[in-house]
Amino acid sequence: xxxxxRRRDPERRRREIVDAAAAIVVEQGPDALTxxxxxxxxxxxxxxxxxxxxxxxxxxxxxxxxxIAEAEEWLAELEAVFVREGAxxxxxxxxxxxxxCDPQLVGADFAxxxxxxxxxxxxxxGVHWSTNFIAMLARYITPESADAVAMFTDGATxxxxxxxxxxxxxxxxxxxxxxxxxxxxxxx
Numbered sequence: 001x002x003x004x005x006r007r008r009d010p011e012r013r014r015r016e017i018v019d020a021a022a023a024i025v026v027e028q029g030p031d032a033l034t035x036x037x038x039x040x041x042x043x044x045x046x047x048x049x050x051x052x053x054x055x056x057x058x059x060x061x062x063x064x065x066x067x068i069a070e071a072e073e074w075l076a077e078l079e080a081v082f083v084r085e086g087a088x089x090x091x092x093x094x095x096x097x098x099x100x101c102d103p104q105l106v107g108a109d110f111a112x113x114x115x116x117x118x119x120x121x122x123x124x125x126g127v128h129w130s131t132n133f134i135a136m137l138a139r140y141i142t143p144e145s146a147d148a149v150a151m152f153t154d155g156a157t158x159x160x161x162x163x164x165x166x167x168x169x170x171x172x173x174x175x176x177x178x179x180x181x182x183x184x185x186x187x188x
Contacts, residue, residue, distance in 0.1 A: 014052050016042045021063035026107035030115045030122075033060055057121065064115055064125050067108035071129055074099060079136055087140030089180040093172045096153060100166035110161035113154070130154075138183070145181040152179060 020042035024033055033056055035049040042049075053059035078095045085091055099105050116123035130150065137146035152175055156167045 013044060013048060016044060017049055017052055017059075018062045018066050021059050022066045022108070025060070025063045025067065025111045025115075026104065030060055030064070030111060030118060033063065035059070057119075060115070060119070061122065061125075064112055064122055067112050068125055068129050070105065070108055071112070072132065074105060075133060075136055079139075082140055087182070089173065089177040092149070092180070093169065093176050096156070096172055096176070097166060097169045100156060100160045100172075103164075106157055106160050106166075109157045113158070141183055142181045145179055148179040149176060152176070 017038055021033055021038045024037055024041060035053075035056065036046060038059065039046040039049045049059065053062060074095075078092070081091050081095060112122075112126050112129065116126045133153075134143075134146045134150045137149055141149065156172065160166050
């Protein structure tokens, strides 16, 4: 029995291309991206990649934006935990450790962080993510503490990416607890 031909679905095809590009960026870095590699990874004709993304910069930007969207999903889930259970160092450490145990998230974070210095036109994506991350934390802890927690988190993520081993939960707990200063609500 022959397989029925796939119906034309331009949005699905575009998603497949972006997903393939994002996977290549995570595995090999943003400079490894080529239309040919993406087409092979997505299982689409080479012409499809250039139909949707005329330049490699367009394709790279879409891949990095998709990776940022994954990180923003994690951030939204973290805030939901804070709302439901309260913002505490232990809640953050649990979420951070899960993040560091996910090679896809760590690789995506590393790729986005490295893309800015290599391609200044993509710096805004990394800055956007960092700004949103710090702003979310600053709703629960002091702005200085939010900056410190974010910087430590960036370091822990880079360490995990380089060593392929998540930072020990005990170390995360000690460091985050030391950096975590709850925001004091002012009453007038």
